[in-house]
Amino acid sequence: MSVVENNLSSVQAMELENKYGAHNYHPLPVVLDRGEGVFVWDVEGKKYYDFLSAYSAVNQGHCHPRIVGALVDQAQKLTLTSRAFYSSRLGQYEKFASEYFGFDKILPMNTGAEAVETAIKLCRKWAYEKKGIPENDAQIIVCDNNFHGRTTTVISFSNDEDARKNFGPYTPGFIKIPYNDVEALEAAMANNNNIAGFLVEPIQGEAGVYVPSADFIAKAQAVCKKNNALFIADEVQTGIARTGSLLAVCGDCSCGSSCENTAQSSYVRPDILILGKAISGGAYPVSAVLADDAIMNVIKPGQHGSTFGGNPIAAEVAIAALEVVKDEALAANARRLGNLFRAELSKFIETSDLVNGVRGRGLLNAILINDTEESSTAWDLCMKLRDNGLLAKPTHGNIIRFAPPLVITEDQLLDCVEIIKRTITEFKKG
Ligand SMILES: *Cc1c(COP(=O)(O)O)cnc(C)c1O
Numbered sequence: 084m085s086v087v088e089n090n091l092s093s094v095q096a097m098e099l100e101n102k103y104g105a106h107n108y109h110p111l112p113v114v115l116d117r118g119e120g121v122f123v124w125d126v127e128g129k130k131y132y133d134f135l136s137a138y139s140a141v142n143q144g145h146c147h148p149r150i151v152g153a154l155v156d157q158a159q160k161l162t163l164t165s166r167a168f169y170s171s172r173l174g175q176y177e178k179f180a181s182e183y184f185g186f187d188k189i190l191p192m193n194t195g196a197e198a199v200e201t202a203i204k205l206c207r208k209w210a211y212e213k214k215g216i217p218e219n220d221a222q223i224i225v226c227d228n229n230f231h232g233r234t235t236t237v238i239s240f241s242n243d244e245d246a247r248k249n250f251g252p253y254t255p256g257f258i259k260i261p262y263n264d265v266e267a268l269e270a271a272m273a274n275n276n277n278i279a280g281f282l283v284e285p286i287q288g289e290a291g292v293y294v295p296s297a298d299f300i301a302k303a304q305a306v307c308k309k310n311n312a313l314f315i316a317d318e319v320q321t322g323i324a325r326t327g328s329l330l331a332v333c334g335d336c337s338c339g340s341s342c343e344n345t346a347q348s349s350y351v352r353p354d355i356l357i358l359g360k361a362i363s364g365g366a367y368p369v370s371a372v373l374a375d376d377a378i379m380n381v382i383k384p385g386q387h388g389s390t391f392g393g394n395p396i397a398a399e400v401a402i403a404a405l406e407v408v409k410d411e412a413l414a415a416n417a418r419r420l421g422n423l424f425r426a427e428l429s430k431f432i433e434t435s436d437l438v439n440g441v442r443g444r445g446l447l448n449a450i451l452i453n454d455t456e457e458s459s460t461a462w463d464l465c466m467k468l469r470d471n472g473l474l475a476k477p478t479h480g481n482i483i484r485f486a487p488p489l490v491i492t493e494d495q496l497l498d499c500v501e502i503i504k505r506t507i508t509e510f511k512k513g
Contacts (some may be wrong), residue, residue: 093126111476113469120492132499134468134475134485137168139288139320139447141365143407144490147187150364153403157396165390171246176398183405184330184356186373190382195319195359196232198370201387202282202355203236205372206313206379207256210279214311221279224271224312226262230289231282231317244345262287263295265302272310280313280355285331291482292449294442300332300351307354313378316353319370320447323361324408326491327418327445330356354378364404369397390491413489417445420496424448424485427500437464437507448485449478450503454512456480464510473502 089097093114100110113131117124121144123133126306136142143150151231157172164170173191180189190205192198210221225231225240238246239253247253262283272278285300287293300316307314315496321331328336334349355378359370368391391397408414425448428441432450437460439451454460461477468475478484 087333091126096126111465111469111474113474117213117411120144121360121488121495130472131469132487132495132502134473134487134499135486136486137365139325139486140360141363142323142325142413142489143364143404143411144488147364147366147367147400147490149404149407150366150400153399154366154396157399161395163391163394163396166393170393170395170398172395172398173393175412176393176402179402180405181373182373184358184373185352186356187375188373188379190372190374190379190387191397192370192372192389193368193391193397194232195317195357195370196237197392198319198359198372199231199237199317199387200234200371200401202315202317202357205355205378205382206280206315207312208386209378210277212381213377214279216277216279218441220277222256222258222275222277223279223315224258224268224281226261226283226287227259228262228287228290228293228366229284230287231284231319262290262293263299265299265306268303268306272306272312278310278312280315280446282315282317283457284317284324286321286322286444286447288447288484290480291451292443292447292484294444297334300334301349304351304353313354314351315355315357315479317357319357319359320344322356322358324414324417325445325447325486326360326443327421328414331407331444332356348446360487361408362404363397364407366404367397367400368371369401369404371401410487410489414445416491417489420491420493421445421448423493424496424500427497428503431500431507432503435507437510443485446486446489446491449482450485452481452483454481460512463512464506466508467506468503471502471506473499473506 096114114126115123116126121132122130156454177189190201192201207324210216211218221284227242231237236254238250240257241247258271260271303316316332318330332351336349356373427440432438437453439453441450443449452461457480461481461483465475475483475485
């Protein structure tokens with residue numbers, strides 16, 4: 084008899100997680116068993132639109148055949164070598180991904196938080212060895228309400244109390260400024276020769292899909308350049324076509340191809356680019372840090388690593404996932420349908436007391452609930468959306484993020500708009 088039961092009910096599955104798993108998440112009560120494209124099915128066979136996409140990891144849609152095919156093929160051939168040896172896959176992936184995003188080199192890791200840690204280490208080392216900051220004095224500027232992951236160093240510069248409390252002592256060397264505030268960035272850099280870099284999300288996803296002013300990213304990069312500090316973009320959530328361009332730093336360009344992007348006037352090139360989530364289409368943990376030689380070459384053998392980083396499966400899966408983004412023109416689809424989604428919901432919201440606004444870019448959007456952060460209204464609304472066949476989750480108490488897989492069609496999107504409108508219209512505060 085197998086230890087894994089195939090016919091568990093939702094209740095049984097939730098009880099198991101509750102009893103044997105650490106309580107570090109508060110999931111919406113739905114137990115998923117299968118996924119395909121924009122849809123997922125629970126263990127009872129009920130079908131849902133997935134409007135979270137595993138926090139934007141599943142941009143290419145659930146179980147994309149090309150990505151799963153790459154995974155299965157490679158899994159039957161060679162899964163892991165560690166970096167003690169070369170592999171026939173890694174160099175090819177590194178060339179592909181570096182050219183795809185327009186950087187000299189890539190440093191492969193597994194999770195988003197690891198990639199952020201890697202970027203911080205890279206930035207500090209560059210600061211000591213290239214900029215000449217005295218050892219241990221380097222400071223990195225970050226933004227209020229940032230989300231960059233859950234490791235000890237990363238939570239050290241969070242201002243989410245749940246993420247921080249009783250996890251100290253914290254890693255020093257970070258300065259917080261308000262998001263979307265170029266003057267604050269300039270002031271923080273003025274008369275401080277120890278600034279190594281500025282780490283920022285081009286749109287703050289977890290904070291509630293805060294889209295900065297159109298020129299914030301370009302101006303922030305210019306301030307960094309003037310002060311010889313590295314501009315570090317965390318595109319773990321916003322990258323890989325989610326916001327209607329290959330990267331959120333691509334601005335207006337939706338070509339989905341780095342070579343064309345770099346020629347676009349709206350493209351703001353980071354010194355260090357951090358990617359994760361959808362770089363694997365949700366099929367495997369893959370993350371990456373990209374930079375040019377002048378920065379990346381400060382890391383020498385033995386100074387950073389990961390047993391699984393850049394393993395053969397990750398390499399093959401990421402190539403397939405990135406090819407799908409281009410071949411299926413997901414950036415352009417996200418841009419077009421994102422505009423449609425916000426237009427439809429904006430019209431509707433004028434008639435609603437429950438929702439105050441909709442914001443976002445591409446298919447990274449959020450609605451703002453007309454209630455306090457502490458209220459349960461957003462959660463209750465997500466429960467009703469679930470009942471009506473659409474899965475989403477509040478980011479903060481009164482904000483619901485809507486981020487479907489980018490393979491969604493116009494008909495499917497309009498279907499979802501109807502579900503959302505109907506759910507809001509029928510909703511009674513409990
Ligand atoms: C999800 C996320 C991370 C962390 O990624 P993990 O894979 O969960 O460690 C970092 N930065 C941003 C912007 C994210 O959205």
